[in-house]
Amino acid sequence: MQRSFIFVFLFFFSLLARAELTIEITQGVDEPTPVAVVPFAWSGVQALPEDVAQVISDDLYRSGMFKLMPRENMLSFPSDRDSLYFRDWRISGSDFIVIGRVSEADGQLNVAFELYDILKEERVLGEVVKANRKNLRAVGHYISDKVFEALTGVRGAFSTRIVYVTAEQPRPKVYRYRLMLADADGHNPRTILESKEPIMSPAWSRDGSKLAYVSFESGRPAVYIQYLATGKREKVQSFRGLNGAPAWSPDGTKLALVLSKDGNPEVYILDLQQRRLNRVTHHFGIDTEPSWSPDGQSLIFTSDRGGQPQIYSIYLPTRDVTRLTFEGQYNARGRLTQDGRFLAMVHQNNGSFHIAVQDLRTGRVDLLTETFMDESPTIAPNGSIILYATQEGVRGVLSAVSLDGRVKFRLPSSEGDVREPAWSPFQ
């Protein structure tokens, strides 16, 4: 499934081996579920290019919710039900076990995996996945998604992707900005766009096929749409003044964005089919950072109409505006979870900026991060993790935190300033 995609990329973009992001857990849950992922048996001759069980093991570990049994502690490597002795694994402390085997037939690989509940001695799930030598990582992520969902009740997001912006200053006054695309685990980074001028605000279309972003390559900001499969791109908006903060509607037919062509920043909706522009906000203050509610009926946005930046919601059928945030002097760049219940945002507290989440049902606000200059929150499509940008020393890096604040991660990169992550939808 990924192969043709990558193939096209080779043609359209310089597929430079960029510094990868790696994921490190800085705080996990108190009682992670112990799981063993046994190396998959391989009946073929030529070694496989990817260790599927390791991919699964890494994915589960990096969720912060599981304790993975080290391979060197495993007394045996069962690959089917017959060779699996529950008592042995129970003694070694595992609650669940993933086993599997890879076989080859007619140039195609079959990856069979099974998840067992060791305490109940029951098979939880199993499947045979068709694969080839080039998509084994993707197959590993697919299995991780299935296992994660079976164990937590939450759909896994290991098969998703992220985009982010990097900035480097090779010489004084010379900048290099890149829009990067990578797998959700930071692997396989590739350059989508490179420019000497700033690149900002990447946003995924709901089907994951397109990105919208702001590029200053013409000397001023303009909003572009780029098709990931072909690399084809078009400039959709470049009025005088600001052209920024694009956000796709859930049905993919519209783009909310910010234009200041009428004198000050206002939120507009651009109908992509009819190319019709519709102004949404009317206020002399700053209105920016629109984001759609999951049902497409409302937009949330940042406005300083009350004197300080706060997050508001506008119900599109009636244009009724409601203020959502009241705690603190500065709340901006809101993003809603897919169920519409939680609002992740940048919150200023005692002069420093952190990521906070507000329960829109109860109004409760929780500060999730304690890193420095936290901004640009983006929520995983399963609503479990917020990825955001922060500062370590003088460098921008990505970090992440679970929505409940129990698990924290950092995603260091060996070079450049990393910022403005955007998590893809499910694909």
Added chain:
Amino acid sequence: MRTMNIGKATALALTVVWAAGCSTTNTSDTGSMGGEPAATTTEATSGTSMSGTSMEDIKNLSTIFYFDFDTSQVKSEAVQALRGHAKYLVANPSANVVLEGHADERGTREYNIALGERRAQAVARVLTVNGVSSSQIELVSFGEEKPAVMGHNNSSWAQNRRVELKY
């Protein structure tokens, strides 16, 4: 790259004509694609002094104006220099100026882009009040994307909250 307006194209064309006849060497970079679109007009006007108000008269005026945190109020000490720039622009109606608005890193990026524009607008107002045609002025906000100084402290932030006036 194709967004260059007629005025700019004209200015660029004039640049070529004037630069060809201009004996003084000018080191400003005209080759940067879109980076500083108005950089070329520096040359366009430096070779002429037909109005009596030339580039020579404004070369000692400040071109960077600083702002306090989360404000877009032009400081009183900036006004005199801006009047000088205004005088030049009024005397040279073919000259254009770009006002680049910038913010410090605190706060969200898109909000800071808006803040940078508001600062550029405040500077533009000082110019237009002093007679400059708004068609001579272009505003571009870079928000916090092009800091003058790196660093997470008050003095770096103070240097980054600015509007840069570029001919």
